[in-house]
Structure formats: C-alpha cells, structure tokens
Amino acid sequence: MMKSGKWLLIAALLAGSATPLAAKKEKEAAPPPSQGSSAEPDNPYPSTYKAYPGRPTVIRGATIFDGEGGRIDNGVVFLNEGKIVAIGGPETPIPADIAVFDGTGKYVTPGVIDIHSHLGVYASPGVDALSDGNEMTSPVTPHVWAEHSIWPQDPGFGRALANGGVTTLQILPGSGNLFGGRSVTVKNVPARTQQGMKFPGAPYGLKMACGENPKRVYGGKGREPSTRMGNMAVDRQTWIKAREYQKKRAAGKDQTRDLGMETLADVLEGKILVHNHCYRADEMANVIDMSKEFGYKVTAFHHAVESYKIADLLRENNICSAMWGDWYGFKMEAYDGIKENIPLVYKAGACAIVHSDDQDGIQRLNQEAAKALGAGRRMGIDISDEVAWTWLAINPAKAMGIADQTGSLKVGKMADVVLWNGNPFSTYSRPEKVWIDGAMTYDSANPKLRPVSDFELGQIGAGDVK
Amino acid sequence: MSKANFPLSPFALSLSKGARLTLATLAVTVASPVLAQSIAITGATLAIGDGSEPIQNGTVVITGGKVVAAGAGVAVPAGVKTIDAAGKWVTPGLVSGFSRVGLAEVPGVSETNDTRASKSPFSAAIDVAPAVNPLANPIAISRTAGITRAVVVPVAGSGMFAGQGAVVDLGADMNPITKARAFQYVEMGEEGKDDAGGSRAAMILTFRMMLTEAQSYAKAPASYDGGTKDALLNRVDAQALVPVVNGTIPLMVHAESARDIVTVLSLKQDFPALKLILAGATEGWMVAAQIAAAKVPVITAGLEDLPSSFEKLAATQSNVGRLVKAGVPVSMGMLTGDSALQLRLATQQAGNMVALTKVPGATGLSWGQALRTITSAPAEAMGLGDRIGSLKPGKAGDVVMWDGDPFEMTSAPVAVWIDGVQQPIENRQTKLRDRYATPNEGAMPKAYEW
Numbered sequence: 080m081m082k083s084g085k086w087l088l089i090a091a092l093l094a095g096s097a098t099p100l101a102a103k104k105e106k107e108a109a110p111p112p113s114q115g116s117s118a119e120p121d122n123p124y125p126s127t128y129k130a131y132p133g134r135p136t137v138i139r140g141a142t143i144f145d146g147e148g149g150r151i152d153n154g155v156v157f158l159n160e161g162k163i164v165a166i167g168g169p170e171t172p173i174p175a176d177i178a179v180f181d182g183t184g185k186y187v188t189p190g191v192i193d194i195h196s197h198l199g200v201y202a203s204p205g206v207d208a209l210s211d212g213n214e215m216t217s218p219v220t221p222h223v224w225a226e227h228s229i230w231p232q233d234p235g236f237g238r239a240l241a242n243g244g245v246t247t248l249q250i251l252p253g254s255g256n257l258f259g260g261r262s263v264t265v266k267n268v269p270a271r272t273q274q275g276m277k278f279p280g281a282p283y284g285l286k287m288a289c290g291e292n293p294k295r296v297y298g299g300k301g302r303e304p305s306t307r308m309g310n311m312a313v314d315r316q317t318w319i320k321a322r323e324y325q326k327k328r329a330a331g332k333d334q335t336r337d338l339g340m341e342t343l344a345d346v347l348e349g350k351i352l353v354h355n356h357c358y359r360a361d362e363m364a365n366v367i368d369m370s371k372e373f374g375y376k377v378t379a380f381h382h383a384v385e386s387y388k389i390a391d392l393l394r395e396n397n398i399c400s401a402m403w404g405d406w407y408g409f410k411m412e413a414y415d416g417i418k419e420n421i422p423l424v425y426k427a428g429a430c431a432i433v434h435s436d437d438q439d440g441i442q443r444l445n446q447e448a449a450k451a452l453g454a455g456r457r458m459g460i461d462i463s464d465e466v467a468w469t470w471l472a473i474n475p476a477k478a479m480g481i482a483d484q485t486g487s488l489k490v491g492k493m494a495d496v497v498l499w500n501g502n503p504f505s506t507y508s509r510p511e512k513v514w515i516d517g518a519m520t521y522d523s524a525n526p527k528l529r530p531v532s533d534f535e536l537g538q539i540g541a542g543d544v545k
Numbered sequence: 546m547s548k549a550n551f552p553l554s555p556f557a558l559s560l561s562k563g564a565r566l567t568l569a570t571l572a573v574t575v576a577s578p579v580l581a582q583s584i585a586i587t588g589a590t591l592a593i594g595d596g597s598e599p600i601q602n603g604t605v606v607i608t609g610g611k612v613v614a615a616g617a618g619v620a621v622p623a624g625v626k627t628i629d630a631a632g633k634w635v636t637p638g639l640v641s642g643f644s645r646v647g648l649a650e651v652p653g654v655s656e657t658n659d660t661r662a663s664k665s666p667f668s669a670a671i672d673v674a675p676a677v678n679p680l681a682n683p684i685a686i687s688r689t690a691g692i693t694r695a696v697v698v699p700v701a702g703s704g705m706f707a708g709q710g711a712v713v714d715l716g717a718d719m720n721p722i723t724k725a726r727a728f729q730y731v732e733m734g735e736e737g738k739d740d741a742g743g744s745r746a747a748m749i750l751t752f753r754m755m756l757t758e759a760q761s762y763a764k765a766p767a768s769y770d771g772g773t774k775d776a777l778l779n780r781v782d783a784q785a786l787v788p789v790v791n792g793t794i795p796l797m798v799h800a801e802s803a804r805d806i807v808t809v810l811s812l813k814q815d816f817p818a819l820k821l822i823l824a825g826a827t828e829g830w831m832v833a834a835q836i837a838a839a840k841v842p843v844i845t846a847g848l849e850d851l852p853s854s855f856e857k858l859a860a861t862q863s864n865v866g867r868l869v870k871a872g873v874p875v876s877m878g879m880l881t882g883d884s885a886l887q888l889r890l891a892t893q894q895a896g897n898m899v900a901l902t903k904v905p906g907a908t909g910l911s912w913g914q915a916l917r918t919i920t921s922a923p924a925e926a927m928g929l930g931d932r933i934g935s936l937k938p939g940k941a942g943d944v945v946m947w948d949g950d951p952f953e954m955t956s957a958p959v960a961v962w963i964d965g966v967q968q969p970i971e972n973r974q975t976k977l978r979d980r981y982a983t984p985n986e987g988a989m990p991k992a993y994e995w
Binding site for chain 1: 650651652653654682683686803828831848849850851852853854855857858859860861862863881882883886887889892893896897899900903904905906907948952953954955956957974977978981982984985
C-alpha cells in the first residue's frame with residue numbers, strides 16, 4: 080500500500096497533466112470530491128448516453144404484456160419524448176396527427192432485459208485479442224470494471240436488438256474469479272464509446288462466483304483457492320478487509336484509495352448489487368450465510384441451476400435467480416439442471432429471471448422463457464403468458480436496480496418497447512420494431528434501421544438480414 | 546436397433562441387423578425382450594418428414610418395427626392397437642445431423658468425455674461406434690425430447706482427421722448403432738490449419754499427401770511402411786482412409802468460410818471418387834450454386850448469425866434457406882453449442898427457420914422443409930434415406946407424438962417409438978423435477994422420495 084502523502088503527490092501531478100479544457104469538463108461532470116486521500120470521485124466514467132430522437136408514436140390494437148404481469152387485449156400504448164405517456168385499452172385517448180402503428184394480431188412488450196451478458200467483453204469474433212472478460216491473474220479482482228473491457232463494436236449488440244428485442248443489458252466480468260469485478264448496465268444502443276451506452280443512473284453490480292470455476296482456475300495454477308472451502312475462505316478473508324476499509328471510510332478516516340475495497344465497501348453500504356454466479360443449492364446456501372456474516376445482500380444468483388431445490392430459502396431471503404431455459408450437464412455443477420427450474424422458482428414465490436450468458440441465447444430469450452413456461456405448465460403450474468414475461472422485464476429490472484425507470488410499460492417510464500409480429504412465446508415470432516427511449520432503433524421493414532457495427536462495415540455480409 | 550435388450554457386445558457392432566437379432570435370441574438377457582408393437586396412431590396433425598407440409602387427421606400404421614402406411618385416409622388394419630392422437634402432432638423421430646451424444650456424460654468432466662483423443666497415435670482409424678454409451682443420460686434426455694437417431698461425430702485430436710463417425714439410435718437398450726463407420730471426419734478451416742501445422746497451405750498439402758498415402762496402401766497394403774520418416778500416416782490410419790479415397794464412405798469436411806468451401810469442392814479434381822459432405826458451411830450461402838452443382842449435402846447449425854470467428858464473417862440465419870433455395874440438401878445439427886447434450890435444440894432451430902419467412906429480406910423454410918432438415922435430410926446425407934428419417938412405408942418405426950406443434954418451445958413429446966418399440970420418456974431430469982415439485986423436505990429427507 081502506498082503512503083497517502085505520496086499518493087496525493089501523484090494525484091496532483093496527474094491532474095496537472097490534463098488539458099485545461101478536459102479538466103474543466105471533468106469539474107463540471109463530477110461533484111467536488113470530499114476531503115482526504117480516501118476521497119473517491121463520485122462517477123469518474125459518467126454516462127454520455129442521451130436518448131435518440133423519437134417522434135410521438137402510438138401502437139394500437141396489439142396484445143400488450145406490460146412486463147409486471149398485466150395484459151391488455153386490443154391495447155393502446157402511446158410513446159412521446161422518450162417516455163410512455165399512456166397505456167390502456169382501445170378507448171385510451173390519443174392525440175390526432177401522430178404516427179399510429181396497427182398492432183392487430185401483434186404483441187407489445189417492454190424491451191427485453193438481459194441481466195447476464197458478456198457482449199463487448201467477450202466480443203465477436205472470439206479471438207484472444209478481444210477476450211477481455213476474465214482478469215484471471217488473481218481470484219480477488221473487485222478492482223476491475225467490466226466497462227473498461229467493453230468493445231462497443233461487438234456485432235452481438237445489434238443481433239440482440241434485432242432478433243431478441245433486447246433494450247437493456249447488464250455486462251458482467253467472467254466467473255473465473257471469486258470477486259470478478261464491477262458489472263455495468265447499458266442501453267442496447269450503438270455507440271462509439273461504452274460511456275455512450277451506459278444506462279444513466281443504474282447502480283453498479285459486483286460479479287462474484289462460487290463453485291468450480293475459481294477453484295479450477297487457481298487450483299490449476301497451484302494456488303488458493305483449489306477447493307470449495309478455499310473459495311469460501313478467500314471470500315471471507317476479503318470481506319473482513321472490506322469491512323475494515325468500509326468502517327474507516329464511513330468514519331472519514333484517512334486511507335489510501337483501493338479500487339477493489341471501494342467496490343466492496345459500496346456493496347456493504349448497499350450501493351452496489353451483488354450478482355453471484357452459483358450453480359449448486361448447497362453452495363448458494365453457504366453464500367447466503369456468508370452475506371449475513373458480513374452484512375451484505377446477494378441480489379441475484381446467476382445460472383442457479385439448482386435454485387429449484389431451495390426455492391423456499393431464496394424466497395425467504397428475497398434473492399432472485401437468473402437462469403437458463405434448458406442448459407444442463409456441461410460440467411459437474413450443472414448436472415442437475417432441469418427445464419422446470421424457472422417455473423419451480425416462480426411457483427415458490429421467489430424471483431425468477433431468464434438470462435442468456437451467451438451471444439446467441441440473448442437473441443432468443445423469449446424462446447428460453449417459452450421453454451420454461453411449457454415445462455411449468457406441463458407439471459401443472461398455472462402461469463399465464465403475461466406473468467411469464469415478468470421473467471424478462473420487471474424482475475431483471477428490479478435485480479439491476481432500474482425498475483423505477485424501465486422494465487415495464489408504465490406511464491412515465493422509459494419508452495423501451497418491442498412490437499412483435501406474433502406472440503413472443505412462439506418460435507415463429509420476431510421483433511418487428513424496437514424503440515429505446517422512444518427512438519425507433521430497429522425496424523424489420525427498413526434495412527437502414529439495422530445497426531452495422533464498425534467491425535462489419537465493408538465486410539462480406541454487412542447489412543445483410545442476420 | 547431396439548428389437549430386444551441385450552448386453553452390448555463388441556461383435557454386435559459389425560453384425561447385420563438379422564445376425565444381431567439371432568444373437569439377441571441367444572444372448573442371456575437381463576431384461577426380457579421388448580418387441581415392437583403393431584400400432585396405428587390416428588387423428589393426428591401428421592408430418593411425414595420428406596419436406597411435405599403437415600396434414601390434418603392423419604394416420605400412421607407401424608407393424609414389425611416399420612412404417613406400413615402414413616397419411617390421410619389410411620385404413621387401420623384389423624388387430625392393430627389404435628392410439629388416438631386427436632389434437633396431437635405426429636412426426637418421424639428426429640435425426641440430429643451432427644452430435645456427440647453418447648460420447649460424453651458430462652463434457653466438462655474429462656473422465657466421462659470420449660469425444661477426443663489428443664494423445665492417441667491414431668486419427669482416421671478411430672471409430673466412435675464402440676465408444677457410444679447407450680446408457681448416457683444425454684441419450685435418455687434427448688430421446689425424451691423426440692430425438693430418435695443421431696449422427697455422432699468424433700472431435701479431431703491428433704491431426705486434421707478425426708476418425709469415423711456413426712449413426713446411432715437413442716433407444717433404451719444396449720445396442721445403439723444404426724450404422725458404424727458411416728463417414729470419415731476431417732477439419733478444413735481455422736481448426737484444420739491448426740491441426741495441420743499452422744497454415745491453410747500446409748493443411749491442403751497434408752490432406753493431399755495423406756490421401757495419396759492411402760492410395761499407396763490400397764495398391765499394396767503389405768509393402769506400405771507407415772514407419773518411414775516420410776510417412777504421415779501409420780498403417781492403421783492409411784487403411785482407414787482407403788474407403789474415403791475410394792468413395793466407399795463419405796468424407797464429412799468441416800469448413801465454414803466461402804473460401805474454404807471452394808477449396809474443399811476442388812479436392813474432387815484430384816480425388817474424383819471422394820463423396821463429400823460439408824459440415825458447418827456458415828458462409829455456404831455465398832457459394833450455394835457451386836455446392837448445389839457439386840451435389841454436396843450440407844449439415845449446418847442454422848442459427849449462427851454472428852462473425853464469431855473470421856471464417857464466419859458472413860454468417861446469417863438465412864444461410865439454410867438460401868442453400869435450400871439453391872437446391873442444396875441441408876440438415877441441421879449441433880455444430881455449435883453442446884453437441885453431446887443439446888440435440889433437443891433441433892426443434893428450435895427448425896422453428897426459427899420458419900420464423901424467418903415472416904422477416905422482410907430473410908430467407909427461411911416452410912414448416913415441412915424445416916422438418917426435413919432434422920429428419921430425412923440428415924438420414925439421406927448418411928446414406929440411410931431408405932431406412933430412417935421419414936414416415937414413408939418401409940422406413941423404421943421411429944415416431945414421435947407431440948402435445949402441440951413440435952417447433953413451439955412450449956410443446957413436448959407425449960410418446961416416442963424407435964423401431965416400433967415404445968420408449969420410456971422418463972429420465973433423471975424428470976425424476977429431479979418430481980422430487981422437488983415442492984422444495985421443502987417432509988417428514989423424511991428428500992433422499993427417501995423416489
């Protein structure tokens with residue numbers, strides 16, 4: 080650890096090297112830092128995303144799943160100035176002289192939210208030079224931020240939009256480490272920089288991982304952790320340090336800035352949400368106890384292939400499960416994966432989310448949800464289509480801390496909307512149009528409203544319907 | 546084949562079906578033989594699998610393990626058990642055009658994974674057939690999802706030739722092999738160049754030299770010396786490539802990019818007897834006319850639409866539709882994803898091909914064409930078009946009855962027959978589901994609930 084005096088000197092030198100213009104801008108963007116060497120800039124990589132221009136738009140006559148479990152047949156949804164202005168039945172009043180899309184026979188949903196993506200950090204093409212998702216040089220890397228790995232030119236973003244209707248996604252570091260680093264939530268808009276995609280005001284997440292990955296990666300290097308008990312021990316030692324750091328920080332005591340500890344202290348203060356990769360039921364139970372030992376909350380278990388075994392425990396602890404529709408068996412801890420995982424979690428009254436963790440799966444999260452829906456109904460669990468849509472909408476929005484802004488079609492929320500050409504639980508349906516903050520960013524009928532990333536521009540197949 | 550349950554014998558793999566049945570009657574069996582039923586499934590929405598569209602109120606008649614008749618207005622013979630399929634869909638059993646089912650129980654657990662032998666001195670001679678485990682859970686799970694046959698492909702371990710693949714059935718019995726040594730598999734792209742030393746130039750040279758050595762072996766097997774320092778192939782691998790260079794067994798070539806596909810097609814100039822099958826062919830649509838002219842079938846992933854590698858820059862979901870439109874016989878299989886586990890994604894692949902017909906500018910498939918890519922097309926690519934893959938008279942009694950449109954993800958099979966034998970549709974996943982229908986433990990721990 081550097082002495083704080085020396086750190087101050089370096090910080091001053093760094094600040095001096097900035098151009099006056101940049102320095103001025105930074106001053107405007109960031110609030111004045113508090114006193115002391117542990118002072119953290121509030122938001123050093125701020126979002127520069129601004130909604131793209133839209134126009135007042137009405138979709139009328141469609142079946143609407145509002146994302147919170149509600150359904151409106153022959154509905155009307157009115158978007159203006161980036162927000163949902165009105166939603167209701169056919170009698171809903173709308174102003175004259177605005178664009179009206181006939182949604183007869185079609186479906187309207189809030190934009191799909193993927194709580195678990197590695198787009199941009201494990202980009203296409205999958206070459207080593209673009210493999211930036213796992214800082215596997217130490218099992219404890221809470222100091223890394225996924226946003227600093229995101230390549231905005233990953234063609235996967237555009238596919239997730241056009242084929243999947245994905246409007247918001249959380250991009251996480253990989254699961255090689257116990258503490259993988261900070262995640263970031265982005266709007267699925269093409270941009271030159273990751274800042275241009277960042278979801279304004281969304282809280283950060285902390286990616287954690289239990290189970291086989293960390294013990295395999297570090298056991299393979301001949302170091303700790305090489306066992307599940309090693310995983311837990313390193314986690315707990317780290318939380319002890321984090322607690323000390325957080326206490327000092329909260330007390331305003333001087334200490335050298337530590338990026339990892341800043342993230343963990345924010346977790347302990349509830350500002351950063353924990354997204355914990357974990358497969359097995361027994362390990363999730365251990366993690367829940369660990370969170371109580373150190374006074375933090377696990378927001379969601381990711382992958383969670385055995386959530387169905389402890390759905391009661393997850394409900395009692397108010398923890399979401401972000402799950403696949405049908406992945407199983409590819410490694411030992413996935414051996415007990417079943418298609419009924421999602422509906423069983425739902426049935427127990429716990430929070431169920433469908434996630435992708437995959438650049439192909441993110442294009443068909445609606446179909447993953449359909450697998451779960453069908454499996455649930457077959458075992459006698461009564462689930463309506465509109466309730467199942469919560470798995471892709473309000474539930475992930477809540478677990479990402481953005482439910483007040485998006486994740487459902489409620490008046491005043493962001494106009495993140497998909498018009499599907501049929502029931503989105505059908506394999507035969509695809510997004511027809513997608514709006515993000517009221518701006519139409521995809522229209523299947525308009526080839527020019529298909530994003531082409533820099534990587535694909537001028538290449539064979541650029542602009543092709545994908 | 547599933548006429549009877551009997552212990553897997555290494556000899557069984559090389560015996561004809563008739564001989565195996567004889568063996569079965571002689572074998573000491575643990576379970577009693579399960580005989581094929583004579584059944585008529587009536588009143589179904591029926592799809593034949595030959596590319597034709599589904600018909601209403603269809604009937605399928607199976608006797609002696611084979612399809613006797615299928616269609617509308619088919620009379621049910623006397624003495625045949627009738628199964629009412631009103632409101633149900635009936636299709637041929639699905640055929641995965643590309644898989645590694647039965648070669649791995651848990652792919653990430655190396656002890657259970659027989660897909661690849663990177664430390665073996667052998668390559669082309671490797672034969673996956675005796676390694677297929679009919680008791681592997683992914684076989685039962687895939688069967689439960691309506692997959693009744695699968696093409697099983699080895700992974701290249703040492704060198705670009707991976708070995709000989711097989712066609713298997715997924716029946717609940719100990720004899721999974723439909724056709725052993727159905728094809729030879731070779732890598733001819735980014736992976737192939739790596740296997741061959743690092744460049745495509747070396748890959749093509751290696752391929753040519755190996756096939757030339759096989760020709761030398763064929764001319765004078767006794768004098769072929771695979772031990773010389775110039776020889777690329779040992780005797781066993783050279784022998785295994787003889788039927789490839791003679792065109793007796795097909796050569797399945799994994800090539801993704803348009804340029805690699807053109808290279809593969811040109812190999813026939815020097816080795817005219819080669820019977821090619823293209824696997825992958827993500828950029829196949831760019832050279833669809835050439836593939837069609839060469840009469841080479843394609844087995845592809847269907848839904849790949851990302852430039853996930855530099856050999857897939859032009860990936861699009863319309864690849865299949867465009868190839869079919871050009872006259873190429875196309876099958877779908879697990880070219881990407883979990884090839885040992887997720888054969889059941891076939892219906893999702895097929896359904897999405899139908900979805901494309903509603904997307905402006907995309908090229909998709911009709912429902913019947915889509916079903917063909919996961920039934921009769923892969924059967925024909927394997928030279929088994931006369932035996933499996935559709936519900937035409939004389940084909941194996943591989944039938945699936947579904948509770949809805951099989952391409953909808955909310956649908957599932959309610960009954961599965963292989964060679965006319967009704968299959969169990971339980972597996973350890975359904976058992977786990979039932980055990981944890983409520984998560985709370987009762988008076989006794991969950992371990993006692995079974």
